[in-house]
Amino acid sequence: MNCKQLLSCAQEHPGADPSSRFEKAEISSHLAACTECARVMKEHQQVAETLQLVQDPDCKPSTALDAAVIANYRRQMWESKRVIPRVSARKFGPLTILAWSVAAAALVCAVILFYPRREITKIAVPSSEIRTQSRSGQIAQKPATTKDATAQTRNVAVRNKRSRHSASSELRALPQEAFRSLMYCDELSCSDAMEMIRLQLPASFVTRPMSGSTSANGVVTADVLVGPDGIARGIRIEE
Amino acid sequence: MENLENCSDPDLLRRAMAGDESAFVALYDRLKNGIFRYAFYMTNSRSAADEVTQEVFIALLKDGGSYREGRGDVGAFAFGIARNYVRRIERRERPYQPLQEEGGSEEVPRRFDFPKDTLTGQLIQSERTRQVQSAIATLPDHYRQAVVLCDLCELSYEEAASRLRCAVGTIRSRLSRAHALLAQKLKPLQDRPSGVQATGTEGCLI
Numbered sequence: 384m385n386c387k388q389l390l391s392c393a394q395e396h397p398g399a400d401p402s403s404r405f406e407k408a409e410i411s412s413h414l415a416a417c418t419e420c421a422r423v424m425k426e427h428q429q430v431a432e433t434l435q436l437v438q439d440p441d442c443k444p445s446t447a448l449d450a451a452v453i454a455n456y457r458r459q460m461w462e463s464k465r466v467i468p469r470v471s472a473r474k475f476g477p478l479t480i481l482a483w484s485v486a487a488a489a490l491v492c493a494v495i496l497f498y499p500r501r502e503i504t505k506i507a508v509p510s511s512e513i514r515t516q517s518r519s520g521q522i523a524q525k526p527a528t529t530k531d532a533t534a535q536t537r538n539v540a541v542r543n544k545r546s547r548h549s550a551s552s553e554l555r556a557l558p559q560e561a562f563r564s565l566m567y568c569d570e571l572s573c574s575d576a577m578e579m580i581r582l583q584l585p586a587s588f589v590t591r592p593m594s595g596s597t598s599a600n601g602v603v604t605a606d607v608l609v610g611p612d613g614i615a616r617g618i619r620i621e622e
Numbered sequence: 623m624e625n626l627e628n629c630s631d632p633d634l635l636r637r638a639m640a641g642d643e644s645a646f647v648a649l650y651d652r653l654k655n656g657i658f659r660y661a662f663y664m665t666n667s668r669s670a671a672d673e674v675t676q677e678v679f680i681a682l683l684k685d686g687g688s689y690r691e692g693r694g695d696v697g698a699f700a701f702g703i704a705r706n707y708v709r710r711i712e713r714r715e716r717p718y719q720p721l722q723e724e725g726g727s728e729e730v731p732r733r734f735d736f737p738k739d740t741l742t743g744q745l746i747q748s749e750r751t752r753q754v755q756s757a758i759a760t761l762p763d764h765y766r767q768a769v770v771l772c773d774l775c776e777l778s779y780e781e782a783a784s785r786l787r788c789a790v791g792t793i794r795s796r797l798s799r800a801h802a803l804l805a806q807k808l809k810p811l812q813d814r815p816s817g818v819q820a821t822g823t824e825g826c827l828i
Contacts, residue, residue: 426805433808434773436747437663437754444658448672449650452679456638456646459683464641 386420389413562608562617575611582607589620631696632689639686650679653697656775657704663774664708664766666755670715674707681707694784701785705767757807765800772797 389410414421583602608617626634626648634652637645654675661674681703682696689699758769764786771782772793783790 427801430801430804430808431773433754433804434769436751437758438774439662442659442662444654444672444675448658448675449654451672452650452654452676453643453647455676455680456643456683459680460641460643 386413386417389420390423562606562619564617565615577608577610577616580607580609581605632691635682635686635689635696639683646683649696653700656697656777657700659775660701660770661704661708663758663770665711665715666759670708670711674704674711677707678704694787698784698787754808757804760807761800761803765796765803768793768796769800769804 414424582605584605586601586603589603604621606619606621607615610616626645629637629645629648631649631652634645634649638649657678658671658675662668662671665671665674678700682700685703689696693699758766761769767786768782771777771785772779777785779790779793783793786793
């Protein structure tokens with residue numbers, strides 16, 4: 384037997400007598416020859432003896448503890464029978480989740496169907512026409528023919544030569560059908576065609592007084608010009 | 623009355639959770655000693671062991687639904703709960719632990735052969751026990767668990783491995799290292815000059 388065998392034996396059976404696996408004579412002869420192994424084995428035996436000191440033969444739960452545990456059990460059973468079973472988050476099964484999803488979808492549909500809708504009409508308006516007009520603060524209606532459009536563009540070009548003061552005064556004097564500019568619009572930002580969207584707005588959105596027939600039902604129809612970037616460029620209130 | 627001795631632990635747990643008190647008592651009788659001994663040796667306090675044992679069985683009833691048979695026996699499940707409670711108690715009590723004295727406490731002679739039935743013998747015995755307990759308490763947690771389960775609770779290596787969810791070889795190596803550490807810590811206690819005989823005046827402590 385060598386040192387390794389002896390120590391592995393001690394490791395497998397710490398505190399136990401290694402002679403259960405090896406011959407006693409062989410072990411004692413090795414221990415007599417090897418002081419290191421003798422020291423390690425002595426340490427192991429001492430630790431095993433010392434640990435026996437800590438072992439308490441009376442280490443058992445008391446009868447009072449037994450009674451307390453059983454009383455706890457009875458109380459818990461009684462409470463569990465009394466309490467109405469709660470719906471916990473864990474108990475949401477796939478069917479419950481599906482049912483809730485369907486209910487939520489139905490609610491959304493109902494809101495969409497019965498909520499006062501905005502009438503949206505998309506009319507393509509050439510931006511080249513509107514762009515020049517919006518700079519001066521007004522946008523004319525879509526011309527019916529190309530001839531009309533050319534004439535209108537000429538008028539706008541003449542108007543652009545006027546001063547800023549005169550443009551604002553002109554804006555005030557515009558007919559009701561003209562578009563009002565909402566945002567600055569130039570060649571770069573409004574290069575493509577715009578879209579006209581017809582909306583119904585609450586009458587309270589419009590600050591100036593409206594004719595009785597238009598705002599009788601509390602809504603005002605308005606056309607909004609929306610640029611290719613999605614920004615509203617002009618608005619026209621219909622009366 | 624039905625004989626519950628042949629019932630398996632998972633069956634007893636199910637029946638206990640359903641309200642069968644006799645099943646709960648049978649399960650408690652099977653598990654109580656192991657849990658109590660583990661808690662007692664880990665905390666060195668009987669009241670803490672009582673508290674842990676009570677809490678484990680309450681938690682077993684509350685969280686018994688999360689027990690899965692394939693992942694281990696009920697004993698290991700309850701042991702896991704006990705281990706968590708022991709850690710909780712250790713955290714709670716840590717601020718109240720006395721500081722370690724520099725150079726250790728007064729050493730108690732080991733080789734004096736006092737009869738254990740005398741007052742002096744009992745005092746020396748209890749002091750040595752306390753020193754060994756404090757030496758065990760200073761071991762790293764995984765070594766301490768191995769020592770408590772294998773040496774003090776007298777579980778087999780296989781049982782200890784299933785409780786700690788590790789390999790049997792791991793338990794062996796941890797135990798061996800724990801013993802080496804303990805031997806170092808207890809060396810001053812064990813290296814008292816041997817052969818010193820009682821002279822009769824050692825018992826005079828006052």
